[in-house]
Amino acid sequence: xxxxxxxxxxxxxxxxxxxxxxxxxxxxxxxxxxxxxxxxxxxxxxxxxxxxxxxxxxxxxxxxxxxxxxxxxxxxxxxxxxxxxxxxxxxxxxxxxxxxxxxxxxxxxxxxxxxxxxxxxxxxxxxxxxxxxxxxxxxxxxxxxxxxxxxxxxxxxxxxxxxxxxxxxxxxxxxxxxxxxxxxxxxxxxxxxxxxxxxxxxxxxxxxxxxxxxxxxxxxxxxxxxxxxxxxxxxxxxxxxxxxxxxxxxxxxxxxxxxxxxxxxxxxxxxxxxxxxxxxxxxxxxxxxxxxxxxxxxxxxxxxxxxxxxxxxxxxxxxxxxxxxxxxxxxxxxxxxxxxxxxxxxxxxxxxxxxxxxxxxxxxxxxxxxxxxxxxxxxxxxxxxxxxxxxxxxxxxxxxxxxxxxxxxxxxxxxxxxxxxxxxxx
Numbered sequence: 495x496x497x498x499x500x501x502x503x504x505x506x507x508x509x510x511x512x513x514x515x516x517x518x519x520x521x522x523x524x525x526x527x528x529x530x531x532x533x534x535x536x537x538x539x540x541x542x543x544x545x546x547x548x549x550x551x552x553x554x555x556x557x558x559x560x561x562x563x564x565x566x567x568x569x570x571x572x573x574x575x576x577x578x579x580x581x582x583x584x585x586x587x588x589x590x591x592x593x594x595x596x597x598x599x600x601x602x603x604x605x606x607x608x609x610x611x612x613x614x615x616x617x618x619x620x621x622x623x624x625x626x627x628x629x630x631x632x633x634x635x636x637x638x639x640x641x642x643x644x645x646x647x648x649x650x651x652x653x654x655x656x657x658x659x660x661x662x663x664x665x666x667x668x669x670x671x672x673x674x675x676x677x678x679x680x681x682x683x684x685x686x687x688x689x690x691x692x693x694x695x696x697x698x699x700x701x702x703x704x705x706x707x708x709x710x711x712x713x714x715x716x717x718x719x720x721x722x723x724x725x726x727x728x729x730x731x732x733x734x735x736x737x738x739x740x741x742x743x744x745x746x747x748x749x750x751x752x753x754x755x756x757x758x759x760x761x762x763x764x765x766x767x768x769x770x771x772x773x774x775x776x777x778x779x780x781x782x783x784x785x786x787x788x789x790x791x792x793x794x795x796x797x798x799x800x801x802x803x804x805x806x807x808x809x810x811x812x813x814x815x816x817x818x819x820x821x822x823x824x825x826x827x828x829x830x831x832x833x834x835x836x837x838x839x840x841x842x843x844x845x846x847x848x849x850x851x852x853x854x855x856x857x858x859x860x861x862x863x864x865x866x867x868x869x870x871x872x873x874x875x876x877x878x879x880x881x882x883x884x885x886x887x888x889x890x891x892x893x894x895x896x897x898x899x900x901x902x903x904x905x906x907x908x909x910x911x912x913x914x915x916x917x918x919x920x
Contacts, residue, residue, distance in 0.1 A: 505607075505616025515837075517619075517823050520648060521601060524621050524817060527644040528599035531636065533623050536598040538581035540605075544571040547580055549803065550770070560608040574605040578622040579771070579814060583799040586626055586810065594627030601819070614788065615820055624814035626800065631742055633813040634775045634795060635749030641779055641791055641815055642755050650825055651782035652790070653758050656746070657765040659772050659794070661726065661739030665763075668733050669710040671703070677770055679703065683711075684766035688787065691715050720763050723747075742774055771796045775813065785828050791817040839863040840904075841886045843877040845893035850919050854892060854902065857917075881907055 502508065509517055548558055562574040575581055578600050586592060601621045610616065623640065625633045638654055645652045662683070666676055682697045694715065698708050719725040723740060730737040743761065750756045759777075767776040772794040779791035793815035800810035840863055844851035855867045866886070868877055874891065881889050891903045902917045 503616070505610045507615065513823075516826065517819060520819060520822055520826070521619075521621070523647050524644050524819075525599070525601065527640060527647065528621075528623055531597075531623070531640045533597050533599040536582065536585065536600045537602065538575070538578065538585060538600060540575055540603060541572055542575055542581065542584075544573040546584060546803075547573045547575065549580070557606065557608075560606040562605050562607055576606050577604055578602060578620050578816065579624070579796070580799070580803075582622070582624050582814070583803055583812070586800045586812075587803045595625055595633075596627055597623070597625045599623045611788070614818075618821075619819035621817040621819055622814060623816075624812060626810055626812040628813070629811040631746040631775060632749055633811075634746055634777070635753060637793065637813060637815040638750065638759060638777060639753050639755055641817070642758055644817070645779070648822070648826065650822070650829070652779050653760060653782050654777050654779050655760050655762040655765050656743075656775065656777040657762055658739035658743050658775055659767070660735050660774060661743065661763065662766060664733045664735030664737075664739055665714060665726075665729065666711075667735060668729055669707050669714075671707055675701070675703075679711075680766040683715075683764050686715065686764045715764065721761055723761075726763075739774070746775060767792065767794055771799055773797045777815070779817075781825055786821065786825055788821070790821045790825055791815060836885045836887065837864055838866045838884075838886050839888060840865050841877070841881050841889045842867045843872070843874060843889055843891050844868060845874065845891065847892050847894065847897055850897050851892045853919065854890065854917060878907075 544561075544563055547561060557576055561576050564572050564574075566572055582598065582600065586596065599622065601619065603617060604620050605617050607616055608614075623637060625637070634656075638656070641654065642652070662680065663676060666679060667673070671679060678701060679698065682694055682701070685697075686694050691712070695708060695712055698711065703711075714720060717725065723744060726736055726740050730740045747756065747761075750759050765776060765778060767778070774795035774797070776794035777792065778789040780789055793813070795811070795813045797809050797811050800812060801808045840858055842851050842855050842858075842865060844867075851867060855865045858865050872880065878889065880886075887907055889905050889907060891905070896903055897919050900916060900918050900920070902915045903912060904915060905912045
């Protein structure tokens, strides 16, 4: 009989002990911030109908190629969710009586059969907040401010780049680019920071873009004024789409300025967010020190998804933001900011008195304390070493003398101070 090969599926991993404690602390911190910002919890199924996730309001062709598909016993076509956005839009579409604005958060596993790199796996945890029912850019401003507060609590220095899809699409339209290839060009422009201007131009040439359009794009990419709103004013006068995008950006900036976070939020006119779902503001969160090149959070406005799923012309103004828990963990692992304090209040060490120690553990737990009882018969020295390594604040030693005298020997591991407390073993 062949021996089983014990290993994880490629793109998945185990988080053991300290690692999982760190991940849980990240999750708790994010959840605390989400709740502080008035978000309500939501849980959606991992399993969905393929048709739902493959709709044109979903992740786009690139993500659909990475979607895990399967079928059930009834031969229905199903898929594992690849994000939390479309499941959220589905909930809104299915529940027309929801009170608007509706602001929710969800933290859950998603799955993509895509490339693997640091912080990017095939099974990973997303942390999403979405607001539906708010037309104003105040929704995006609150989400961006919330993100900065979350990373501040995690002691991770970040910056947010933002843009507007209307501005970028409108500029390309003014250059004479055909609508049917606009999204392909946007995907190329989205690589600008990673591959540079020359490589972007080379890819556009390979896509058979005309030389006159490429010349205009090159000028747009290299003009030193392109990160100022004033650069777009003359074009906005003749392009309604550019004008709308510019006005929305100015509204957003006024909110960011009021909140005092403008210095951490940088306008990038070439930020594209390849998904066609986005209709206005888009943003990505990056580590300030660039120790991880890819974004650790992203989002934007997508006003057409809910109405599209309902197959109506009704528009549901929606904005959202998403954080990858695993990539945040990877980012924290590169810093000295990971501090893992034990959840345990008391570590009970029996010295040949297991039954009596079990009685003490039960008594303390009933008082609300978190107790770990040493079950491996460690000698006192090794048990104390474990308490030190795991940052357990207090230990209780129970031996023959303690039981005889009806007392407990307590030791504070930080101060080293020992004390005696009465306890009836009878």
